[in-house]
Amino acid sequence: MxxxxxxxxxxxxxxxxxxxxxxxxxxxxxxxxxxxxxxxxxxxxxxxxxxxGQHILIxxxxxxxxxxxxxxxxPEADLLRMPLRLRYPDRETLSLPGGPPTLAFLRGVLGCAAWSWRDRLQFLKASSGWTMRGFRCDPALTVAELCAGLPRAIRDDLIDPLCVAALNTPATQASAQVFLRVLKDALFSGPGSADLLLPRRxxxxxxxxxxxxxxxxxxxxxxxxxxxxxxxxxxxxxxxxxxxxxxxxxxxxxxxxxxxxxxxxxxxxxxxxxEFQPIVTVYLESAGTALPAPMIALRESATEPAQFAFDLGQLGQHPGLFSLVVSGAASWVERGLEATGAAALEQAVRRLPWEHPPRLVRVLSEKRATFACTPGxxxxxxxxxxxxxxxxxxxxxxxxxxxxxxxxxxxxxxxxxxxxxxxxxxx
Incomplete structure (x- = not known):
C-alpha cells in the first residue's frame, strides 16, 4: 500500500x-x-x-x-447560513436577497437606502467594469487605488470591511487582483455563494x-x-x-x-x-444581553480597533458571550494585547447596546494568522x-x-x- x-x-x-x-x-x-x-x-x-479566533465561512x-x-x-446544522448583510449599529447597508447572483447583487445595491442614488449608480458602474474586464486589473494596484473613484460611503461601508475580512490586509496595502477574485467567487459564482456561514459550534x-x-x-x-x-x-x-x-x-x-x-x-x-498579518479576537461577557443580530459590523478607527462583533449566544454557543474581531491588526499588536482589549471594550460599550456592562474575558492573538496579501x-x-x-x-x-x-x-x-x-x- x-x-x-x-x-x-x-x-x-x-x-x-x-x-x-x-x-x-x-x-x-x-x-x-x-x-x-x-x-x-x-x-x-x-x-x-x-x-x-472567530472565523466566518461563506x-x-x-x-x-x-x-x-x-x-x-x-454543516447544515453546525453553521448558521444567512444572506450577506452588513448591519452597523446605526444603520443597515448592503443586504443581498436570494436568487441568481447578478440579479441579487443588482437588487441589493439598488435597495440600499443608506447610500444615495448617485452612490449606488456609481458603484454599479464600477462593478460592471470589473465584470467586463473579467475581474482582472493591474497586479500592482492596491484595493484602495482600485476603488479610489468610488463614493466614500461605498468604501467605508462595504469595500474596506470586506477587504480586511477577506484578505486580513488593510485596503491601502491589499492586492486589488486578489480582492477582485474574491468578489467574483463570492458575489457572482452561483446562488448562495455570498451567504455568510457562522459557526454554531x-x-x-x-x-x-x-x-x-x-x-x-x-x-x-x-x-x-x-x-x-x-x-x-x-x-x-x-x-x-x-x-x-x-x-x-x-x-x-x-x-x-x-x-x-x-x-x-x-x-x-x-x-x-x-510577511504576516495578525488577527486579534476579544471575548466579552454580559449576561442577559443580545445584540440586534448575530453579526454586527463596526467602524474601526485609530482608537476603535474592531471591525465586527459576534453574539455567540445567538449562534447557539454560550449565552451572553461576545467576540470582537480585529483583522489586519499589526498596529494594534504593536500596542500590546492589554491595550487592544481595553480599546475594544471601550468601543463595544460606546457602540453596542448592553443589558449589563460587558466584562473582558480574554484577548487572543494569532500573530501569523495570514500572510500579508499585498500586490506582487x-x-x-x-x-x-x-x-x-x-x-x-x-x-x-x-x-x-x-x-x-x-x-x-x-x-x-x-x-x-x-x-x-x-x-x-x-x-
Whole structure:
C-alpha cells in the first residue's frame, strides 16, 4: 500500500490526509500541537469554551463544506447560513436577497437606502467594469487605488470591511487582483455563494475533531510530534525515522521553509519570505444581553480597533458571550494585547447596546494568522521535489489565506501525490 506522510494537522493537512486515505493510501499525520486544526480550532480546557479566533465561512466554500460532510460533520446544522448583510449599529447597508447572483447583487445595491442614488449608480458602474474586464486589473494596484473613484460611503461601508475580512490586509496595502477574485467567487459564482456561514459550534467540531475520528477509524496513524528532519530515501522519503513513499508538507510556511532549507533552497527561500498579518479576537461577557443580530459590523478607527462583533449566544454557543474581531491588526499588536482589549471594550460599550456592562474575558492573538496579501506577492508552488508536495493557504493561487484555500490545496496535493506515485509504478 502507498505510504503518505502528512506534516501538519491544520485544515490543509486534514484535507490532504482525508483525500489520500480515500484514494487508498496508508497515511501518517504528524502534528506538533496537542490539538488538530491549526489556526482554526477550539482551545482545550477554556471556560467558557473559546476558539482561537472567530472565523466566518461563506457559501462559496464548496470544498470545505464537502470535506466536512465527508468526515461526518453536519454543516447544515453546525453553521448558521444567512444572506450577506452588513448591519452597523446605526444603520443597515448592503443586504443581498436570494436568487441568481447578478440579479441579487443588482437588487441589493439598488435597495440600499443608506447610500444615495448617485452612490449606488456609481458603484454599479464600477462593478460592471470589473465584470467586463473579467475581474482582472493591474497586479500592482492596491484595493484602495482600485476603488479610489468610488463614493466614500461605498468604501467605508462595504469595500474596506470586506477587504480586511477577506484578505486580513488593510485596503491601502491589499492586492486589488486578489480582492477582485474574491468578489467574483463570492458575489457572482452561483446562488448562495455570498451567504455568510457562522459557526454554531466550536471550530474543532466543524472539521478537526470529526476528521481525526474519521482518519483513525480508517487506519491512519497520528503522531503528536514536531518533525525534525526530512530526508530522501531511495525513491521516497524518511520523516524523522519513518519511511514514506510521498510527503505532503501541510504545516505553516515558516515550518515548511525550515524542513526544505537543504532539500529545495529556492523553494524554501520563497516560503520563508512572507510577511504576516495578525488577527486579534476579544471575548466579552454580559449576561442577559443580545445584540440586534448575530453579526454586527463596526467602524474601526485609530482608537476603535474592531471591525465586527459576534453574539455567540445567538449562534447557539454560550449565552451572553461576545467576540470582537480585529483583522489586519499589526498596529494594534504593536500596542500590546492589554491595550487592544481595553480599546475594544471601550468601543463595544460606546457602540453596542448592553443589558449589563460587558466584562473582558480574554484577548487572543494569532500573530501569523495570514500572510500579508499585498500586490506582487510571490508565493511558492505546491510541487517541491519528486514525491514531495506542499499544502497550505499560502501557496501560489488566486485566493487569499482562507479555510477554503487551505482545504483546496490539501486535496490537490493528495491527488497529485497519488497520481505521481501511480505513474511511477506504471513506468
Amino acid at each position: 502507498t505510504r503518505i506522510a502528512v506534516i501538519g494537522g491544520g485544515w490543509a493537512g486534514l484535507a490532504a490526509a482525508a483525500e489520500a486515505v480515500s484514494l487508498g493510501a496508508a497515511v501518517t499525520l504528524f502534528e506538533m500541537a496537542p490539538t488538530l486544526g491549526g489556526r482554526a480550532r477550539s482551545l482545550e480546557g477554556s471556560e467558557p469554551a473559546l476558539d482561537n 457559501g462559496a466554500y464548496t470544498d470545505a463544506l464537502a470535506l466536512m460532510r465527508r468526515v461526518g460533520a453536519d 466550536g471550530l474543532s467540531a466543524l472539521l478537526p475533531s470529526p476528521a481525526r475520528d474519521w482518519l483513525l477509524a480508517r487506519g491512519a496513524q497520528l503522531r503528536t510530534q514536531r518533525v525534525q528532519r526530512l530526508a530522501a530515501s531511495g525513491r521516497g522519503w524518511r520523516v524523522d525515522d519513518e519511511p514514506a513513499d510521498a510527503v505532503i508538507i501541510a504545516c505553516s510556511s515558516v515550518e515548511a521553509a525550515r524542513l526544505t532549507r537543504d532539500l529545495a533552497p529556492r523553494w524554501s527561500a520563497t516560503a520563508g519570505a512572507f 506577492r510571490v508565493r511558492p508552488d505546491a510541487a517541491i521535489a519528486p514525491a514531495l508536495w506542499a499544502a497550505g493557504d499560502y501557496l501560489a493561487g488566486p485566493y487569499p489565506a482562507t479555510l477554503e484555500g487551505a482545504v483546496r490545496s490539501g486535496l490537490a496535493a493528495a491527488r497529485s501525490a497519488m497520481r505521481q506515485l501511480g505513474a511511477d509504478a506504471s513506468s
